[in-house]
Amino acid sequence: MNYDLIIVGGGLAGSALAIALAPLGARILIIEHQDPFRDRIRGEVLMPWGSLEAKRLGIYNLLLKSCAIEVAYYSRFRPGAAALVRDLVATTPGNTCCMTFPHPAMQEVLLAEAAALGAEVRRGEAVAAVTPGEPARVHIGSDAAGLSARLVVLADGRDSRLRTPVGFEVKRDPEQLIIAGMILEGETDCSEFLAGSAPPQASTINLFYDPAGGRMVIAMRIAPGRNRIYLIYHKDALPKRLSGRHSVEETIRQLQGAGAPGHWFERAQQVGPFASFDGSHRWVGRPYRDGVVLIGDAAAATDPTWGRGLSRTLRDVRLLRDRLIADTNWRTAAQAYADDHDDFYGRMRRLEAMETTLLFERGEEADQRRRRAFALFAQDPSRIPDATGLGPEAPSDDVARARYFGEI
Ligand SMILES: Cc1cc2nc3c(=O)[nH]c(=O)nc-3n(C[C@H](O)[C@H](O)[C@H](O)COP(=O)(O)OP(=O)(O)OC[C@H]3O[C@@H](n4cnc5c(N)ncnc54)[C@H](O)[C@@H]3O)c2cc1C
DSSP, X not given: OOEEEXXXXXXXXXXXXXXXXXXXXXXXXXXXOOSSOOXXXXXXXXXXXXXXXXXXXXXXXXXXXXXXXXXXXXXXXOTTSOOEEEEHHHHSTTOOOXXXXXXXXXXXXXXXXXXXXXXXXXXXXXXXXXXXXXXXXXXETTOSSOEEEEEEEEOOOTTOSSHHHHTOOEEEOOOOEEEEEEEEEESOOTTSOOSSOOOTTOOEEEEEEETTTTEEEEEEEEETTEEEEEEEEETTTSSSOOOSGGGHHHHHHHHHHTTOOTHXXXXXXXXXXXXXXXXXXXXXXXOEETTEEEOGGGTEEOXXXXXXXXHHHHHHHHHHHHHHHHOSOHHHHHHHHHHHHHHHHHHHHHHHHHHHHHXXXXXXXXXXXHHHHHHHHHHOGGGSOOHHHHGGGSOOSHHHHHHHTTOX
Protein backbone atom coordinates (compact mmCIF):
# COMPACT_ATOMS: atom_id res chain seq x y z
CA MET A 1 0.00 0.00 0.00
CA ASN A 2 1.30 3.46 -0.86
CA TYR A 3 -1.13 5.13 1.55
CA ASP A 4 -3.84 4.42 4.11
CA LEU A 5 -6.14 6.92 2.48
CA ILE A 6 -6.06 8.61 -0.91
CA ILE A 7 -8.53 11.47 -1.08
CA VAL A 8 -9.50 12.83 -4.49
CA GLY A 9 -10.55 16.46 -4.06
CA GLY A 10 -9.27 18.92 -1.47
CA GLY A 11 -12.52 20.87 -0.98
CA LEU A 12 -14.41 20.98 2.30
CA ALA A 13 -15.07 17.22 2.31
CA GLY A 14 -11.56 16.04 1.45
CA SER A 15 -9.65 18.48 3.64
CA ALA A 16 -11.93 18.07 6.66
CA LEU A 17 -11.52 14.28 6.49
CA ALA A 18 -7.73 14.59 6.29
CA ILE A 19 -7.72 16.99 9.25
CA ALA A 20 -9.78 14.49 11.23
CA LEU A 21 -7.56 11.48 10.49
CA ALA A 22 -4.01 12.76 9.91
CA PRO A 23 -3.34 13.41 13.63
CA LEU A 24 -4.10 9.72 14.30
CA GLY A 25 -1.10 8.72 12.19
CA ALA A 26 -2.90 7.77 8.98
CA ARG A 27 -0.78 8.13 5.83
CA ILE A 28 -2.94 10.37 3.68
CA LEU A 29 -2.58 11.74 0.17
CA ILE A 30 -4.92 14.49 -1.09
CA ILE A 31 -4.98 15.23 -4.79
CA GLU A 32 -6.56 18.59 -5.65
CA HIS A 33 -6.98 19.79 -9.19
CA GLN A 34 -7.37 23.53 -8.57
CA ASP A 35 -4.44 25.75 -7.63
CA PRO A 36 -5.49 28.26 -6.45
CA PHE A 37 -9.17 27.60 -5.66
CA ARG A 38 -11.53 29.60 -7.89
CA ASP A 39 -14.90 31.10 -7.02
CA ARG A 40 -17.23 28.51 -8.56
CA ILE A 41 -20.24 29.91 -6.61
CA ARG A 42 -20.64 27.45 -3.79
CA GLY A 43 -21.85 27.36 -0.22
CA GLU A 44 -20.90 30.32 1.94
CA VAL A 45 -23.29 29.89 4.85
CA LEU A 46 -23.04 27.00 7.27
CA MET A 47 -26.25 26.23 9.18
CA PRO A 48 -26.25 25.92 13.01
CA TRP A 49 -26.35 22.10 12.90
CA GLY A 50 -23.39 22.25 10.51
CA SER A 51 -21.56 24.51 12.95
CA LEU A 52 -22.03 21.74 15.49
CA GLU A 53 -20.49 19.25 13.04
CA ALA A 54 -17.60 21.66 12.45
CA LYS A 55 -17.01 21.82 16.21
CA ARG A 56 -17.07 18.03 16.48
CA LEU A 57 -14.48 17.87 13.71
CA GLY A 58 -12.28 20.50 15.36
CA ILE A 59 -12.36 22.98 12.46
CA TYR A 60 -14.83 25.58 13.80
CA ASN A 61 -12.31 27.76 15.62
CA LEU A 62 -9.76 27.37 12.83
CA LEU A 63 -12.27 28.85 10.37
CA LEU A 64 -13.38 31.54 12.79
CA LYS A 65 -9.87 32.83 13.38
CA SER A 66 -8.92 32.76 9.69
CA CYS A 67 -11.75 33.50 7.25
CA ALA A 68 -15.21 33.09 8.80
CA ILE A 69 -17.79 35.27 10.54
CA GLU A 70 -20.39 34.11 13.05
CA VAL A 71 -23.93 35.16 12.15
CA ALA A 72 -26.19 34.73 15.14
CA TYR A 73 -29.59 35.70 13.70
CA TYR A 74 -31.82 34.57 10.85
CA SER A 75 -34.39 37.09 9.51
CA ARG A 76 -37.24 36.02 7.23
CA PHE A 77 -39.46 38.35 5.22
CA ARG A 78 -42.63 37.58 3.29
CA PRO A 79 -45.13 40.05 1.80
CA GLY A 80 -48.14 40.48 4.04
CA ALA A 81 -46.55 38.78 7.04
CA ALA A 82 -44.60 40.15 10.01
CA ALA A 83 -40.82 39.73 9.75
CA LEU A 84 -39.49 36.80 11.78
CA VAL A 85 -36.12 37.35 13.44
CA ARG A 86 -34.64 34.28 15.10
CA ASP A 87 -31.90 34.35 17.71
CA LEU A 88 -30.05 31.21 16.68
CA VAL A 89 -27.84 30.75 19.73
CA ALA A 90 -30.82 31.01 22.06
CA THR A 91 -33.08 28.70 20.05
CA THR A 92 -30.97 25.95 18.46
CA PRO A 93 -30.41 22.66 20.29
CA GLY A 94 -26.61 23.03 20.29
CA ASN A 95 -26.76 26.80 20.97
CA THR A 96 -24.82 27.41 17.81
CA CYS A 97 -25.25 29.89 14.98
CA CYS A 98 -24.54 30.25 11.28
CA MET A 99 -21.06 30.83 9.98
CA THR A 100 -20.28 32.58 6.70
CA PHE A 101 -17.04 32.70 4.68
CA PRO A 102 -15.78 33.14 1.15
CA HIS A 103 -15.77 29.55 -0.11
CA PRO A 104 -12.32 29.58 -1.79
CA ALA A 105 -10.74 31.11 1.34
CA MET A 106 -12.30 28.35 3.48
CA GLN A 107 -10.90 25.73 1.11
CA GLU A 108 -7.37 27.23 1.23
CA VAL A 109 -7.41 27.34 5.05
CA LEU A 110 -8.54 23.72 5.43
CA LEU A 111 -6.20 22.30 2.80
CA ALA A 112 -3.25 24.12 4.39
CA GLU A 113 -4.27 22.73 7.80
CA ALA A 114 -4.47 19.20 6.41
CA ALA A 115 -0.92 19.60 5.06
CA ALA A 116 0.29 21.07 8.36
CA LEU A 117 -1.08 18.01 10.18
CA GLY A 118 0.92 15.66 7.96
CA ALA A 119 -1.27 14.89 4.93
CA GLU A 120 0.63 14.92 1.65
CA VAL A 121 -1.02 17.30 -0.82
CA ARG A 122 -0.55 17.16 -4.58
CA ARG A 123 -1.98 20.36 -5.96
CA GLY A 124 -2.73 21.27 -9.57
CA GLU A 125 -3.00 17.64 -10.63
CA ALA A 126 -6.14 15.81 -11.71
CA VAL A 127 -7.03 12.21 -11.04
CA ALA A 128 -7.89 10.63 -14.38
CA ALA A 129 -9.28 7.31 -13.14
CA VAL A 130 -9.85 5.14 -10.08
CA THR A 131 -9.63 1.36 -10.14
CA PRO A 132 -11.69 -0.33 -7.43
CA GLY A 133 -10.36 -3.56 -5.91
CA GLU A 134 -8.10 -4.79 -3.18
CA PRO A 135 -6.24 -2.50 -3.06
CA ALA A 136 -8.09 0.28 -4.86
CA ARG A 137 -5.89 2.49 -7.04
CA VAL A 138 -5.83 6.08 -8.15
CA HIS A 139 -4.33 7.15 -11.47
CA ILE A 140 -3.01 10.67 -11.88
CA GLY A 141 -2.69 11.86 -15.48
CA SER A 142 -1.52 8.98 -17.68
CA ASP A 143 0.01 6.92 -14.85
CA ALA A 144 -1.23 3.39 -15.62
CA ALA A 145 0.20 1.68 -12.51
CA GLY A 146 -1.48 4.08 -10.10
CA LEU A 147 -1.13 4.61 -6.36
CA SER A 148 -2.72 2.17 -3.94
CA ALA A 149 -4.51 2.74 -0.64
CA ARG A 150 -6.47 0.87 2.01
CA LEU A 151 -9.33 3.16 1.08
CA VAL A 152 -9.85 5.61 -1.77
CA VAL A 153 -12.15 8.52 -0.96
CA LEU A 154 -13.88 10.36 -3.78
CA ALA A 155 -14.51 13.91 -2.55
CA ASP A 156 -14.55 15.39 -6.03
CA GLY A 157 -17.82 17.31 -5.83
CA ARG A 158 -21.30 17.40 -7.40
CA ASP A 159 -19.97 16.99 -10.96
CA SER A 160 -17.71 14.04 -10.08
CA ARG A 161 -16.54 12.40 -13.28
CA LEU A 162 -14.85 9.52 -11.51
CA ARG A 163 -17.77 7.86 -9.70
CA THR A 164 -19.69 6.49 -12.72
CA PRO A 165 -16.72 4.64 -14.27
CA VAL A 166 -16.11 3.05 -10.84
CA GLY A 167 -19.63 1.58 -11.04
CA PHE A 168 -21.72 3.97 -8.95
CA GLU A 169 -25.13 4.80 -10.39
CA VAL A 170 -26.01 8.49 -10.08
CA LYS A 171 -29.70 9.21 -9.54
CA ARG A 172 -31.32 12.59 -10.09
CA ASP A 173 -34.57 14.33 -9.25
CA PRO A 174 -36.31 16.31 -12.00
CA GLU A 175 -35.36 19.97 -12.33
CA GLN A 176 -37.50 22.25 -10.13
CA LEU A 177 -35.57 25.15 -8.63
CA ILE A 178 -32.80 27.26 -10.12
CA ILE A 179 -30.26 29.02 -7.91
CA ALA A 180 -28.11 31.91 -9.06
CA GLY A 181 -25.27 33.34 -7.00
CA MET A 182 -23.83 36.84 -7.09
CA ILE A 183 -21.14 38.69 -5.11
CA LEU A 184 -21.73 42.31 -4.11
CA GLU A 185 -18.63 44.26 -3.13
CA GLY A 186 -18.60 47.74 -1.60
CA GLU A 187 -20.23 49.76 1.16
CA THR A 188 -23.10 47.35 1.62
CA ASP A 189 -23.82 44.93 4.44
CA CYS A 190 -26.31 42.26 3.42
CA SER A 191 -26.23 40.93 7.00
CA GLU A 192 -27.71 44.17 8.35
CA PHE A 193 -30.85 44.03 10.47
CA LEU A 194 -33.85 45.24 8.48
CA ALA A 195 -36.38 44.45 11.22
CA GLY A 196 -36.25 44.72 14.99
CA SER A 197 -33.44 46.24 16.98
CA ALA A 198 -30.03 44.83 16.33
CA PRO A 199 -27.92 43.76 19.29
CA PRO A 200 -24.47 45.42 19.10
CA GLN A 201 -22.07 43.63 16.71
CA ALA A 202 -24.71 41.07 15.75
CA SER A 203 -25.47 40.18 12.17
CA THR A 204 -28.14 38.18 10.40
CA ILE A 205 -28.82 36.05 7.39
CA ASN A 206 -31.58 37.81 5.43
CA LEU A 207 -34.15 35.72 3.58
CA PHE A 208 -36.91 37.19 1.41
CA TYR A 209 -39.60 34.87 0.15
CA ASP A 210 -42.07 35.90 -2.54
CA PRO A 211 -44.58 33.09 -3.07
CA ALA A 212 -46.49 34.93 -5.82
CA GLY A 213 -43.31 35.38 -7.86
CA GLY A 214 -42.04 31.85 -7.14
CA ARG A 215 -38.76 33.28 -5.92
CA MET A 216 -36.61 33.68 -2.83
CA VAL A 217 -33.47 35.65 -1.93
CA ILE A 218 -30.86 34.69 0.64
CA ALA A 219 -28.23 37.29 1.42
CA MET A 220 -25.38 37.62 3.86
CA ARG A 221 -22.01 39.26 4.44
CA ILE A 222 -19.16 36.80 3.94
CA ALA A 223 -16.22 39.15 4.64
CA PRO A 224 -15.77 42.89 5.25
CA GLY A 225 -17.20 44.70 2.20
CA ARG A 226 -18.13 41.42 0.50
CA ASN A 227 -21.60 39.87 0.33
CA ARG A 228 -23.12 36.80 -1.27
CA ILE A 229 -26.65 36.97 -2.63
CA TYR A 230 -28.49 33.95 -3.97
CA LEU A 231 -31.61 34.26 -6.09
CA ILE A 232 -33.74 31.12 -6.12
CA TYR A 233 -36.67 30.68 -8.48
CA HIS A 234 -38.95 28.00 -9.79
CA LYS A 235 -37.85 26.93 -13.26
CA ASP A 236 -41.22 28.05 -14.71
CA ALA A 237 -41.25 31.40 -12.91
CA LEU A 238 -39.02 33.21 -15.40
CA PRO A 239 -39.00 33.05 -19.21
CA LYS A 240 -35.26 32.35 -19.38
CA ARG A 241 -32.52 31.18 -17.09
CA LEU A 242 -30.41 33.93 -15.52
CA SER A 243 -26.70 33.35 -15.97
CA GLY A 244 -23.68 35.33 -17.18
CA ARG A 245 -22.86 39.04 -17.20
CA HIS A 246 -25.70 40.07 -19.53
CA SER A 247 -28.21 38.77 -16.92
CA VAL A 248 -26.90 40.78 -13.96
CA GLU A 249 -29.27 43.73 -14.43
CA GLU A 250 -32.34 41.50 -14.75
CA THR A 251 -31.21 39.53 -11.71
CA ILE A 252 -30.94 42.68 -9.60
CA ARG A 253 -34.50 43.55 -10.71
CA GLN A 254 -35.65 40.08 -9.60
CA LEU A 255 -33.79 40.36 -6.29
CA GLN A 256 -35.49 43.65 -5.52
CA GLY A 257 -38.84 42.30 -6.73
CA ALA A 258 -38.50 39.53 -4.16
CA GLY A 259 -37.82 42.06 -1.38
CA ALA A 260 -34.07 42.81 -1.30
CA PRO A 261 -33.61 46.51 -0.45
CA GLY A 262 -32.56 48.82 -3.29
CA HIS A 263 -29.78 50.52 -1.28
CA TRP A 264 -27.77 47.28 -1.32
CA PHE A 265 -27.26 47.70 -5.04
CA GLU A 266 -26.63 51.46 -4.95
CA ARG A 267 -23.60 51.15 -2.66
CA ALA A 268 -21.97 48.05 -4.11
CA GLN A 269 -21.33 46.31 -7.37
CA GLN A 270 -21.40 42.80 -8.67
CA VAL A 271 -17.96 41.21 -9.01
CA GLY A 272 -16.67 37.79 -10.02
CA PRO A 273 -18.63 35.10 -11.83
CA PHE A 274 -22.41 35.14 -12.05
CA ALA A 275 -23.98 31.79 -12.82
CA SER A 276 -27.07 29.73 -12.11
CA PHE A 277 -27.44 26.06 -11.24
CA ASP A 278 -30.12 23.40 -11.41
CA GLY A 279 -30.71 22.67 -7.73
CA SER A 280 -32.24 19.21 -8.10
CA HIS A 281 -30.85 16.47 -5.90
CA ARG A 282 -28.32 14.08 -7.42
CA TRP A 283 -27.08 11.20 -5.36
CA VAL A 284 -25.56 7.74 -5.22
CA GLY A 285 -27.32 5.06 -3.20
CA ARG A 286 -24.87 3.19 -0.90
CA PRO A 287 -21.79 5.32 -1.57
CA TYR A 288 -19.23 2.54 -1.00
CA ARG A 289 -18.00 -0.25 -3.22
CA ASP A 290 -14.84 -2.29 -3.43
CA GLY A 291 -12.36 -0.02 -1.66
CA VAL A 292 -13.86 3.26 -2.89
CA VAL A 293 -16.07 5.51 -0.74
CA LEU A 294 -17.85 8.76 -1.64
CA ILE A 295 -18.31 11.77 0.66
CA GLY A 296 -19.70 15.30 0.32
CA ASP A 297 -21.36 16.35 -2.92
CA ALA A 298 -19.90 13.35 -4.74
CA ALA A 299 -22.08 11.14 -2.53
CA ALA A 300 -25.17 13.34 -2.62
CA ALA A 301 -25.79 16.93 -3.62
CA THR A 302 -28.86 18.42 -1.94
CA ASP A 303 -30.63 21.50 -3.31
CA PRO A 304 -28.48 24.62 -2.64
CA THR A 305 -31.73 26.55 -2.09
CA TRP A 306 -31.88 25.19 1.44
CA GLY A 307 -28.22 25.92 2.24
CA ARG A 308 -27.42 22.53 3.75
CA GLY A 309 -24.65 21.17 1.51
CA LEU A 310 -21.75 22.29 3.71
CA SER A 311 -23.44 20.91 6.82
CA ARG A 312 -24.31 17.64 5.09
CA THR A 313 -20.73 17.35 3.86
CA LEU A 314 -19.39 17.75 7.41
CA ARG A 315 -21.92 15.16 8.65
CA ASP A 316 -20.50 12.72 6.06
CA VAL A 317 -16.97 13.44 7.20
CA ARG A 318 -17.81 12.92 10.84
CA LEU A 319 -19.70 9.68 10.20
CA LEU A 320 -16.88 8.25 8.10
CA ARG A 321 -14.24 9.38 10.59
CA ASP A 322 -16.09 7.69 13.44
CA ARG A 323 -16.49 4.43 11.52
CA LEU A 324 -12.80 4.39 10.46
CA ILE A 325 -11.68 4.99 14.03
CA ALA A 326 -13.98 2.30 15.43
CA ASP A 327 -13.11 -0.54 13.00
CA THR A 328 -9.62 -1.52 11.84
CA ASN A 329 -11.19 -3.20 8.80
CA TRP A 330 -11.72 -0.09 6.72
CA ARG A 331 -13.84 -1.92 4.16
CA THR A 332 -16.50 -2.91 6.65
CA ALA A 333 -16.15 0.52 8.28
CA ALA A 334 -16.82 2.25 4.95
CA GLN A 335 -19.82 -0.02 4.34
CA ALA A 336 -21.24 0.99 7.71
CA TYR A 337 -20.67 4.65 6.83
CA ALA A 338 -22.59 4.14 3.57
CA ASP A 339 -25.61 2.94 5.58
CA ASP A 340 -25.30 5.88 7.99
CA HIS A 341 -25.13 8.25 5.03
CA ASP A 342 -28.16 6.78 3.26
CA ASP A 343 -30.19 7.02 6.44
CA PHE A 344 -29.63 10.71 7.09
CA TYR A 345 -29.50 11.76 3.44
CA GLY A 346 -32.85 10.00 2.82
CA ARG A 347 -34.41 12.10 5.56
CA MET A 348 -32.91 15.29 4.10
CA ARG A 349 -34.28 14.49 0.66
CA ARG A 350 -37.78 13.94 2.06
CA LEU A 351 -37.60 17.17 4.02
CA GLU A 352 -36.44 19.25 1.06
CA ALA A 353 -39.09 17.71 -1.21
CA MET A 354 -41.72 18.87 1.32
CA GLU A 355 -40.29 22.38 1.44
CA THR A 356 -39.97 22.68 -2.32
CA THR A 357 -43.54 21.50 -2.89
CA LEU A 358 -45.11 23.77 -0.30
CA LEU A 359 -43.10 26.90 -0.97
CA PHE A 360 -42.49 26.77 -4.71
CA GLU A 361 -45.06 24.62 -6.49
CA ARG A 362 -47.07 26.65 -9.03
CA GLY A 363 -50.80 26.71 -9.70
CA GLU A 364 -54.12 27.36 -7.96
CA GLU A 365 -54.06 24.19 -5.86
CA ALA A 366 -50.55 25.00 -4.63
CA ASP A 367 -51.61 28.57 -3.80
CA GLN A 368 -54.54 27.27 -1.74
CA ARG A 369 -52.31 24.80 0.11
CA ARG A 370 -49.88 27.62 0.94
CA ARG A 371 -52.65 29.90 2.22
CA ARG A 372 -53.96 27.11 4.47
CA ALA A 373 -50.50 26.17 5.73
CA PHE A 374 -49.34 29.73 6.39
CA ALA A 375 -52.49 30.49 8.40
CA LEU A 376 -51.82 27.41 10.52
CA PHE A 377 -48.11 28.29 10.94
CA ALA A 378 -49.17 31.64 12.41
CA GLN A 379 -51.14 29.79 15.12
CA ASP A 380 -48.62 26.99 15.65
CA PRO A 381 -45.06 27.51 14.33
CA SER A 382 -44.11 23.99 15.49
CA ARG A 383 -45.79 22.74 12.30
CA ILE A 384 -42.63 23.89 10.46
CA PRO A 385 -39.85 21.31 10.88
CA ASP A 386 -36.84 23.08 12.41
CA ALA A 387 -34.39 22.18 9.65
CA THR A 388 -32.16 25.16 10.52
CA GLY A 389 -31.54 23.92 14.03
CA LEU A 390 -31.98 20.17 13.67
CA GLY A 391 -30.90 19.44 10.10
CA PRO A 392 -31.71 15.84 9.13
CA GLU A 393 -33.16 15.23 12.60
CA ALA A 394 -36.05 17.62 11.83
CA PRO A 395 -39.19 15.49 11.43
CA SER A 396 -39.96 14.52 7.83
CA ASP A 397 -42.23 11.47 8.22
CA ASP A 398 -45.82 11.27 6.95
CA VAL A 399 -47.26 12.93 10.05
CA ALA A 400 -44.73 15.79 9.85
CA ARG A 401 -45.60 16.22 6.18
CA ALA A 402 -49.34 16.30 6.84
CA ARG A 403 -48.88 18.85 9.65
CA TYR A 404 -46.63 20.99 7.42
CA PHE A 405 -49.15 20.94 4.57
CA GLY A 406 -52.01 21.71 6.97
CA GLU A 407 -53.77 18.43 6.20
CA ILE A 408 -54.18 17.45 9.85
C1 LIG B 1 -24.86 27.70 -6.21
C2 LIG B 1 -24.58 26.92 -4.95
C3 LIG B 1 -24.84 27.50 -3.73
C4 LIG B 1 -24.63 26.78 -2.55
N1 LIG B 1 -24.91 27.38 -1.37
C5 LIG B 1 -24.75 26.68 -0.22
C6 LIG B 1 -24.96 27.31 1.04
O1 LIG B 1 -25.29 28.49 1.13
N2 LIG B 1 -24.78 26.56 2.15
C7 LIG B 1 -24.39 25.27 2.10
O2 LIG B 1 -24.28 24.63 3.14
N3 LIG B 1 -24.10 24.67 0.92
C8 LIG B 1 -24.26 25.34 -0.23
N4 LIG B 1 -23.92 24.75 -1.43
C9 LIG B 1 -23.37 23.38 -1.42
C10 LIG B 1 -21.89 23.34 -0.96
O3 LIG B 1 -21.14 24.28 -1.67
C11 LIG B 1 -21.36 21.93 -1.22
O4 LIG B 1 -22.21 21.00 -0.57
C12 LIG B 1 -19.94 21.73 -0.71
O5 LIG B 1 -19.07 22.72 -1.24
C13 LIG B 1 -19.45 20.34 -1.09
O6 LIG B 1 -18.09 20.19 -0.80
P1 LIG B 1 -17.23 19.03 -1.47
O7 LIG B 1 -15.89 19.11 -0.84
O8 LIG B 1 -17.99 17.77 -1.42
O9 LIG B 1 -17.17 19.41 -3.02
P2 LIG B 1 -16.40 20.59 -3.76
O10 LIG B 1 -16.41 21.83 -2.96
O11 LIG B 1 -16.97 20.66 -5.13
O12 LIG B 1 -14.89 20.09 -3.83
C14 LIG B 1 -14.48 19.12 -4.75
C15 LIG B 1 -13.01 19.33 -5.06
O13 LIG B 1 -12.54 18.27 -5.88
C16 LIG B 1 -11.66 18.77 -6.85
N5 LIG B 1 -11.66 17.82 -7.96
C17 LIG B 1 -12.70 17.50 -8.77
N6 LIG B 1 -12.34 16.55 -9.65
C18 LIG B 1 -11.03 16.26 -9.39
C19 LIG B 1 -10.11 15.36 -9.96
N7 LIG B 1 -10.45 14.55 -10.97
N8 LIG B 1 -8.85 15.33 -9.46
C20 LIG B 1 -8.50 16.13 -8.42
N9 LIG B 1 -9.35 17.01 -7.84
C21 LIG B 1 -10.59 17.06 -8.31
C22 LIG B 1 -12.25 20.13 -7.20
O14 LIG B 1 -11.26 20.97 -7.76
C23 LIG B 1 -12.76 20.62 -5.86
O15 LIG B 1 -11.82 21.40 -5.17
C24 LIG B 1 -24.12 25.45 -2.62
C25 LIG B 1 -23.84 24.87 -3.85
C26 LIG B 1 -24.08 25.59 -5.02
C27 LIG B 1 -23.78 24.94 -6.33
